[in-house]
Amino acid sequence: MLPLPLLLLAIDNDSDRTFMENIYAQYGKLMYHQARLICRSDADAQDTVSDALLALIKKISLLREMPCNKLKSYIVITVKHLAIDRYRRLKKEDVSWDEEGIDSVDDTLPDARLMENAGMEGIKEAILSLPEREKDVLMMRYFRSLSEEEIATSWQVRPVTVRVTLSRARQHLKTLLQERRDG
Amino acid sequence: MRKEEQLLQRALESIAWEEARQTELGMTFSDMQKAKAMQDAHKKQALSLIRRHTRTFSPLPLLRTAAILAVIVGGVLLLRPVSDPRLPLQTATAIPLQPYFSASPLPATPSPIVHTPLPTSTPVYTQEPTTSPTLSPVVAISATPSPTIAPLPTNAPAPSPTLSPTLIPLSAGPEGWSGAYFPHHQAESWQMQEAEMGENSAVLDDNYVFTEYLSSAPLPTLAADIASYRYVSVGGAPALLTEDKAGRYTLTWDVEGRTLSLFAPDGREDTLLQIANSVEKVELE
Numbered sequence A: 001m002l003p004l005p006l007l008l009l010a011i012d013n014d015s016d017r018t019f020m021e022n023i024y025a026q027y028g029k030l031m032y033h034q035a036r037l038i039c040r041s042d043a044d045a046q047d048t049v050s051d052a053l054l055a056l057i058k059k060i061s062l063l064r065e066m067p068c069n070k071l072k073s074y075i076v077i078t079v080k081h082l083a084i085d086r087y088r089r090l091k092k093e094d095v096s097w098d099e100e101g102i103d104s105v106d107d108t109l110p111d112a113r114l115m116e117n118a119g120m121e122g123i124k125e126a127i128l129s130l131p132e133r134e135k136d137v138l139m140m141r142y143f144r145s146l147s148e149e150e151i152a153t154s155w156q157v158r159p160v161t162v163r164v165t166l167s168r169a170r171q172h173l174k175t176l177l178q179e180r181r182d183g
Numbered sequence B: 001m002r003k004e005e006q007l008l009q010r011a012l013e014s015i016a017w018e019e020a021r022q023t024e025l026g027m028t029f030s031d032m033q034k035a036k037a038m039q040d041a042h043k044k045q046a047l048s049l050i051r052r053h054t055r056t057f058s059p060l061p062l063l064r065t066a067a068i069l070a071v072i073v074g075g076v077l078l079l080r081p082v083s084d085p086r087l088p089l090q091t092a093t094a095i096p097l098q099p100y101f102s103a104s105p106l107p108a109t110p111s112p113i114v115h116t117p118l119p120t121s122t123p124v125y126t127q128e129p130t131t132s133p134t135l136s137p138v139v140a141i142s143a144t145p146s147p148t149i150a151p152l153p154t155n156a157p158a159p160s161p162t163l164s165p166t167l168i169p170l171s172a173g174p175e176g177w178s179g180a181y182f183p184h185h186q187a188e189s190w191q192m193q194e195a196e197m198g199e200n201s202a203v204l205d206d207n208y209v210f211t212e213y214l215s216s217a218p219l220p221t222l223a224a225d226i227a228s229y230r231y232v233s234v235g236g237a238p239a240l241l242t243e244d245k246a247g248r249y250t251l252t253w254d255v256e257g258r259t260l261s262l263f264a265p266d267g268r269e270d271t272l273l274q275i276a277n278s279v280e281k282v283e284l285e
Helices: A004-009 A012-041 A042-058 A060-064 A068-090 A112-128 A132-143 A148-155 A159-182 B003-025 B027-055 B060-078 B269-277
Strands: A010-012 B056-057 B181-183 B190-193 B199-206 B208-213 B226-234 B236-244 B249-255 B258-264 B277-279
Touching: A012 A060, A012 A068, A012 B003, A012 B027, A042 A060, A042 A068, A042 B027, A068 A132, A068 A148, A068 B003, A112 A132, A112 A159, A112 B003, A132 A148, A132 A159, A132 B003, A148 A159, B027 B056, B181 B208, B181 B258, B190 B258, B208 B269, B226 B249, B226 B269, B236 B269, B249 B269, B258 B269, B269 B277
Parallel strands: none
Antiparallel strands: A010 B056, B181 B277, B190 B199, B199 B208, B208 B258, B226 B236, B236 B249, B249 B258
8 A cells, every 4th residue: 555645646657557467468377377387376376476467567668678479488487486486485495595605706607708619509508407596596687687686585585695696606607618618 | 788698698588488488388278277267366456466566656746736836826926916005905805707798707606705915005094904804895886976985993893994874876777687786877778687696787788797796705716817907996995907818807896795896808998997986876766
């Protein structure tokens, strides 16, 4: 519920609303299906879709620029990440976060030449062979364009944990690509 | 964006696209039906969520309200009578802007009057300034052109300044006129005009409309349409003369608790004043 002064200043943004309603109409079934594959309960799947809609609204300017196929992928991946987060919270899954190496965070991606040598299929293979958490953090940071703080909020961890996980994912990717290059 | 980041993004996009494709292709008819049922059940809530969270916040409505208030305040300030220190008014009675020959120049329910205090005017007709916040000047029209002005009672609860108490009835007005006052100017040429309850209205040459309201009920102010205003003396009493943006004059004044109004949609100001000064109490039969 918005406080009254804010409510008085609030105006409906018809354009954004219509855009989101269209997304929901077009991809709604896919969203519920994806959520249910992970949550295993209708209620949790519906809550996940609600969370996903909120997450999508926050990135609405980004979504508007996306071609149709990328938009669909973005929506599916968003629902997937949120469903996994919800599932873990509900199962009270104890995820151990290794913050070791916090002082030696590496912000650099593998060298462009190294990636070019690997080719697109090689990069994809390397990414898919990363641990789930590291694959997710790369996807969240570089595909969903989430900030480290946004990822931390989603995972309910400290931003520094995200930074360390991200750094580790980059390092692993670099190592995998180097191994691939060196044969 | 750096090249390595672009390459990584493209790879991630490709992975995401394949995942989405697999999810979509993996949907059986049964999955589709289930997803549809879930969407139907959750649709209202989801659309409500979208509506709530696609609101943006803008100061525009607030600015618009402030601008309207500023215009209203400015209009009220413009109506302040400051130019004629001869007048004893402590308050200004705003006048109604009548529609052209309208049968109902005033709303049925009276609105609160706008009282604008005169900050510096020196009363001439009163010997001491009155403390009352309102004033209903009463003008008595007599055959003699120079009415005697009686001073206001000091600190009196009823602040109406009384002019000459002498009233000499002269004219009965046109047939059907039930008001107490009527212009003597071309008295035979006036024609009755349909009017609301509590009003008498007559028209002269389609150019001047004289209306008598049976009480001095507060009149609405339509400041936005007024282009200029000033106070004039009608039979020695103050009257408010306004000209609207269309060049139409309206003159309003009070006599013995009644409000008289002359409206000139196409008339001249000097003729309007001439007519006003010829207003007299009608003969009682």
